[in-house]
Amino acid sequence: MSSSGRRRPDGSELVAALGLVFVIAGVVLWTQWLLPRTDAVHEAFYELVIHVAFGMAILLAGVHIERSELIPEERHSVMVWCFAGFALLFGLAIWSELGNLLRGRITLEFVSTVVVFGGMGGAFGAFVGVNRGRATRNRLLAEHNEAQRETLILLTRLLRHDIRNDIAMITGHAEMLEEYVGSGGGRSLDVIQQRSEAVDRLLRDTDTLVDTLDADREFHEVDITNVLEDELDCIRDAYPEVTIEVDVPDDLSVVADGLVHQLFLNLFQNAVDHNDLDSLTLGVQANSETDDLVEIVVWDDGTGIDPAFREHCFELGEQGPESDGDGLGLYLVSRLVDVYGGEIELADSPDGGAQFTVRLPGTEQVEQRELLAAQ
DSSP states (O other), X not given: OOGGGSOXXXXXXXXXXXXXXXXXXXXXXXXXXXXXXXOSXXXXXXXXXXXXXXXXXXXXXXXXXXXXXXXXXHHHHHHHHXXXXXXXXXXXXXXHTHHHHHTTOOOHHHHHHHHHHHHHHHHHHHHHHHHHHHHHHHHHHHHHHHHHHHHHHHHHHHHHHHHHHHHHHHHHHHHHHTTTSOHHHHHHHHHHHHHHHHHHHHHHHHHHHHHTTOTTOOOEEEEHHHHHHHHHHHXXXXXXXXXXXXXXXXXXXXXXXXXXXXXXXXXXXXXXXXXXXXXXXXXXXXXXXXXXXXXXXXXXXXXXXXXXXXXXXXXXTOOOTTOXXXXXXXXXXXXXXXXXXXXXXXXXXXXXXXXXXXXXOOHHHHHHHHHHHHO
């Protein structure tokens, strides 16, 4: 076998070998000198454990780092820490018996101290080295994940910019063709407009999902009454044939951020996208039984959601058998609810359609967080 095919030693073998030496030394010391001098069984067992346990810990540490995902440099660091710990306590053992050693006397107590304290130092050093290696690896992994997140955000923004420019051009030319296209082609122009709007919504949802990855987001008190009114106004403008019923108290607040409007926009859009608009009623109710919890119920009287689909409807890419969507809207809803520390439930509405119950932290949560931050 060529030298290029051999794996370079990384320290794990030396750590395991040191542990094996201490295990053998401990067993020999116990069987040859300590056991014959011990009368009680529990004392004999104690002496065996104390003289073998640390060596076994070093041996297992060597096997662990050999099988772990630590890079060679980190494994070498474990070896250095292990032998440094052993050398430190071995030096202390020699210092404690220096007088006898200078007179040429090696006592049983000295050998016992070397085995116990040398093994203890090696085990402690290996433990420190392994944890330092893991910390280094976790730091590098976190840096790698952060770089990937930044790349994802950059690519998303670039795609959003380019695709929206293309969509704007497509819809603009479609509007210019309206006066030249007869009744037969009008349907095609409507499809172009609808699909362009769908792509624009998809881009907004994608932006929101990327924003939820930001670890530095700060939550604050948000007037959810105004948020619901604004999003319902958008639905009224876009779908005037839909009947909307609202029962929301004034000045109702939750703990969230600027993305919370996307949560309810997607719930409202889900209702209008999957039901007959001419006979659809969309309802919103909200209440705050306590200051730490706000409940918002969004319901409709449409066809509802297939019970077989409900278990998976909040998963990424999942969509009903008759849906022509992208499977992103309800996943985004559940993602935002999780980010805000809330919960969401899906059930049948009293009028036969779908009913989503969203519970979000209320104003008391804001006060508690501000109090903790001040402390």
